[in-house]
Every structure is written in structure tokens, then in C-alpha cells.
Amino acid sequence: MHREERAVLERYLKERGLKMTAARETVLEAFLGLETHVTVDDILEAARALDPGIGQATVFRTMKLFADAGLAREACRDDGGRQYEHAWRHAHHDHLTCVDCGKVVEFVDPAIEKAQEAVYRRYGFTSSGHRLELFGRCPDCSKKRSR
Amino acid sequence: MHREERAVLERYLKERGLKMTAARETVLEAFLGLETHVTVDDILEAARALDPGIGQATVFRTMKLFADAGLAREACRDDGGRQYEHAWRHAHHDHLTCVDCGKVVEFVDPAIEKAQEAVYRRYGFTSSGHRLELFGRCPDCSKKRSR
DNA sequence: ATGCATGCAAAGACTTTGCAAATTC
DNA sequence: GAATTTGCAAAGTCTTTGCATGCAT
Numbered sequence: 001m002h003r004e005e006r007a008v009l010e011r012y013l014k015e016r017g018l019k020m021t022a023a024r025e026t027v028l029e030a031f032l033g034l035e036t037h038v039t040v041d042d043i044l045e046a047a048r049a050l051d052p053g054i055g056q057a058t059v060f061r062t063m064k065l066f067a068d069a070g071l072a073r074e075a076c077r078d079d080g081g082r083q084y085e086h087a088w089r090h091a092h093h094d095h096l097t098c099v100d101c102g103k104v105v106e107f108v109d110p111a112i113e114k115a116q117e118a119v120y121r122r123y124g125f126t127s128s129g130h131r132l133e134l135f136g137r138c139p140d141c142s143k144k145r146s147r
Numbered sequence: 148m149h150r151e152e153r154a155v156l157e158r159y160l161k162e163r164g165l166k167m168t169a170a171r172e173t174v175l176e177a178f179l180g181l182e183t184h185v186t187v188d189d190i191l192e193a194a195r196a197l198d199p200g201i202g203q204a205t206v207f208r209t210m211k212l213f214a215d216a217g218l219a220r221e222a223c224r225d226d227g228g229r230q231y232e233h234a235w236r237h238a239h240h241d242h243l244t245c246v247d248c249g250k251v252v253e254f255v256d257p258a259i260e261k262a263q264e265a266v267y268r269r270y271g272f273t274s275s276g277h278r279l280e281l282f283g284r285c286p287d288c289s290k291k292r293s294r
Numbered sequence: 295a296t297g298c299a300t301g302c303a304a305a306g307a308c309t310t311t312g313c314a315a316a317t318t319c
Numbered sequence: 320g321a322a323t324t325t326g327c328a329a330a331g332t333c334t335t336t337g338c339a340t341g342c343a344t
Contacts, residue, residue, distance in 0.1 A: 017298085018298070018299090019298060021343070022342090040334085041333095055301040075225070076226075077223070078222075078223055111265070115262055119243065119281060125252075125285055125289075126283050133277060133279075134267065135274075142271075142272075164323085168323090200325090202325065202326040202327070203327095204310075204328095207310075208324085
């Protein structure tokens with residue numbers, strides 16, 4: 001499973017003289033098996049389902065490693081909680097989040113991307129990424145609310 | 148100083164039977180006297196400069212109150228640190244942050260705002276705000292880097 | 295063999311909460 | 320006077336670090 005991500009990790013490790021270990025494999029499988037947008041705790045729980053011996057510190061350390069290897073992306077919720085998203089073969093996207101039920105829609109909008117480039121030019125900045133989160137109420141929650 | 152913000156706070160407090168206290172005034176002055184984008188610690192330090200007796204818990208509690216009163220806006224950095232921004236008479240804006248020196252440019256781009264509305268419509272969501280942060284390198288840092 | 299990685303537990307950073315005393319209305 | 324607020328310290332979270340042991344190379 002997840003052969004490609006595993007190859008990415010192995011290459012990353014080899015490049016810096018680090019080691020492929022059982023714990024790293026387990027955390028990788030656990031992380032990839034979950035939907036994107038998970039907390040360290042979610043990952044720990046999933047990892048322990050595969051191997052109960054996994055330590056919490058290992059998950060923290062491993063996820064930092066994955067982030068650096070380009071397999072995960074560190075994000076943060078407004079309440080300060082940290083989350084990780086899948087980053088490999090998971091193109092850039094923005095988020096549309098329902099403030100009631102928490103549902104997240106991922107989208108990419110060319111018009112927005114283009115307008116952002118114009119902003120960079122306007123201020124003479126060199127672009128290096130962005131984060132856009134739209135908040136609102138999803139169709140279901142809107143309906144419930146108007147009743 | 149800051150008469151208008153003070154009036155907003157007083158009205159907010161009166162509406163719910165809460166009290167205007169010296170500590171709240173102090174924290175308000177401290178917060179407004181700082182530039183936007185500050186941590187609780189920045190505010191605590193500034194507040195203690197005005198009144199050394201201010202407790203840390205009071206600042207936490209008071210900033211939550213201000214956020215609810217519409218005077219402050221809670222934000223969060225990617226490293227998980229919490230920040231507060233001024234929210235009163237400080238229209239909605241997005242951020243363009245220099246990844247090298249940390250400088251922040253606030254901007255509003257009508258094309259982006261418009262494109263966002265289209266995204267809401269596309270997914271049937273009701274809008275309730277957004278957060279956009281562009282990362283890049285400011286002109287100064289770009290120059291330094293290319294040398 | 296060497297040195298990186300692990301799990302545990304302790305330590306840290308940040309935030310919240312319980313409480314008695316002080317303050318506001 | 321009744322009720323909210325405060326500052327302190329204790330308790331909670333979440334995350335990182337130190338260390339002896341275990342493993343990958």
C-alpha cells in the first residue's frame with residue numbers, strides 16, 4: 001500500500017542518512033489511511049491500532065519529519081489546534097469550511113489564484129504559497145438553520 | 148484615548164450586566180496601543196507597563212471578552228501560536244506576509260473577494276467570513292537574497 | 295560497531311479554572 | 320449588599336526533550 005509515498009520517504013531518509021524503521025512505516029500507513037485533516041491524536045490512535053506499542057512522542061517526531069519530507073502539511077485551526085493534511089499527490093487547494101458541522105470542501109479557483117498573483121505583483125513580493133480558508137454554512141446546515 | 152472603542156466595550160458590558168473595571172480599561176488601552184497582530188504575552192507586557200498589578204489570567208479572559216465584543220479578532224499562526232488583531236474600525240483585510248523578515252502588508256482585493264463569493268455560490272454555502280494569507284518575500288528581502 | 299530512533303516519563307509552553315478577596319453597580 | 324471580577328496558584332492541554340535501550344545500516 002501507498003508505495004509511492006513510501007518511496008518518497010525512503011529517498012528523503014537516505015538523502016540525510018536517516019533510517020527507515022517500523023515505527024515510521026506504521027505512522028505513514030496510519031496517516032495515509034485517514035482522511036486528510038487530522039490531529040496528532042487521530043494519527044496516534046490509528047497508529048496504535050496497527051501497532052499498540054507506538055509512543056506519542058514518536059508520532060510527533062514522525063509527523064514533523066513527514067512535513068519536511070513533503071508528505072504532510074502542517075495546518076492550524078482557529079482554536080489553535082494543530083492538524084496535518086496529506087500533501088503528496090494532493091495538489092494545492094483551498095478550504096471551504098462549514099462553521100456548523102465542520103464539513104470541509106477542498107477547492108481550487110483559477111480566478112482567485114490569478115488575482116493573488118496580481119496582489120504579489122502590486123506589492124513587489126515574490127510568491128511562496130498561500131492559505132485561504134472560507135467559512136460559511138453548508139447547504140444542509142443552512143436548511144436546518146432557516147427552519 | 149480610544150473613546151469609540153471604549154464606548155463599544157461599555158455598551159457590550161451593559162447589555163449583559165457585566166462591569167467596566169480598571170483592569171478592562173487597562174487591557175483595552177494596552178491592546179489598542181500596540182500594532183495589530185500581537186500575542187497575549189505582548190498584551191500582558193504592555194498592560195503591566197500601565198499597571199504592574201495586572202494578572203495573566205485577566206488578560207486571557209479579557210481578550211476573549213474583547214473578541215466577543217468585536218474589538219479584537221482571534222487569529223493563529225502556522226506554528227500554533229495565538230494572536231489577536233484589532234477588529235474595530237479596522238475593516239476586513241487579508242495578509243501578505245514576508246517569510247524572511249515577517250513584515251505584514253494588509254490588503255483588500257476586490258477581484259479576490261468577488262471570486263470568493265462565486266465559490267460560495269458554486270458549493271451552495273452561505274458566507275460567514277474568510278481568512279487569506281499570502282506568503283512570499285518582500286522587495287527588500289528579495290533583493291538581499293538575489294545578491 | 296556506530297549512531298540514529300524509540301518509548302517512557304519528565305519538563306515546557308501556553309491556557310484555563312477554582313477560590314478567596316476586592317471591586318463595581 | 321449582591322454579584323461580578325481579580326490575581327494567584329493549581330490544574331489542564333498539547334508538545335518537546337532527556338535518556339537508556341533497541342535497531343538499522
